[in-house]
Amino acid sequence: MRFRDHRVVGDIMTLAQRYRDEGADELVFYDITASPQGRSVDRSWVQRIARVLDIPFCVAGGIRSVADAETVLNAGAEKISINSPALSDPNLIDALSRRFGAQCVVVGIDSERTAAGYRAFQFTGDPGRTRESGRDVLEWVREVQERGAGEIVLNCMGSDGVRQGYDIEQLQAVRAVCRVPLVASGGAGAIEHFSAAFRDAGVDAALAASVFHNGVIAIGALKQALRSAGIEVRP
């Protein structure tokens, strides 16, 4: 589940409780404007969410230091996810992993297929500042694992928001070099897209936002379909 503030989808407390009740396995809260604008998100909501959620949740956006991460984890989040700040300062991954353990350090990668292969992009929350980071995605995936990332969320930008399915080929390429949990992101538009990501790309989890926010896919029906397809999921 991915919450982003491109458009207002409703009060996050209400949504968080709705998804909890519908059977989401984990929630990710993104403030995708935090990094481009060089500010951190207001963290007071993290504790309010932690009081009502009895499933794991991850906070992403604007975490640029061990202290930023500590605030969020102390407030009750399970994991923190870093993306643009990791590209600017890869040592941040090592520092976070040493301090809190790999299990709560998620590295998000915004990836796009280019003539030069899969490249990692930075500051994707702001179209005006989005830029190619100069890093090859497969090399970056290897590096972040070496540095102590405990999970990788691969957001395939080409398929993000289009709802034509996850980029299976790209996920497969990353899976081949990824020995920590890999989460597919970007492109979910139908139930078959989820089963394809699990079956064909071997991902450990699939993340989606708009299809859930808009009610295009109900979590219960999705999980039922995945179980029928032989993919083990929590009911």
Add this chain to the structure above:
Amino acid sequence: MSGTLIIDSGGANLASLQFALERLGVAARVSAEAREIAAADRVVLPGVGSAADAMQRLRAAGLAEVLRRLTQPVLGICLGMQLLFERSAEGDTECLGILPGTVRRLEPSTARPVPHMGWNRLQALTDDALLKGLGTEAYFYFVHGYAVPLGPFTCAQTHYGEDFSAVVRQGNFCGVQFHPERSAASGARVLENFLGLR
């Protein structure tokens, strides 16, 4: 004697455990004071981070010996459960030695990423009070890179590439490898069962 106490083991992330107990109507105190810990009705040993760091913090606070002597119900969660054993392969660390055995590293492969993160079911081996009311369809949330092999203390096991202990118990000391505070209704039931232990 007073209430449920969460040991302040220095790591972040005590809040989610406190909130989970709060949802069950229990205001748990967080403390690293030996006297308070010894006097509590029930003690929870959480743990996030590495075994070596956690043991170092417990020893520095003079709590290793205090923990070994507790006679009230004690629940170790995740790393907190692993610390109850003799040793951990994580940093080759000497742990509390309350339960016998060594914590081993889960071996990663592309088909089986480590840390193991996700929802799994348990296979109960004994009829433990901690698992009361929970069937084989209950899922629990796991996040760990190390695990306790099966032993006489194993009450329930889980499989992830290999079988490992998911719930352990020896006398008043019990432990769960999963995070009950983040395991939805089934996790709440485990905590509730723990609160019912005398």
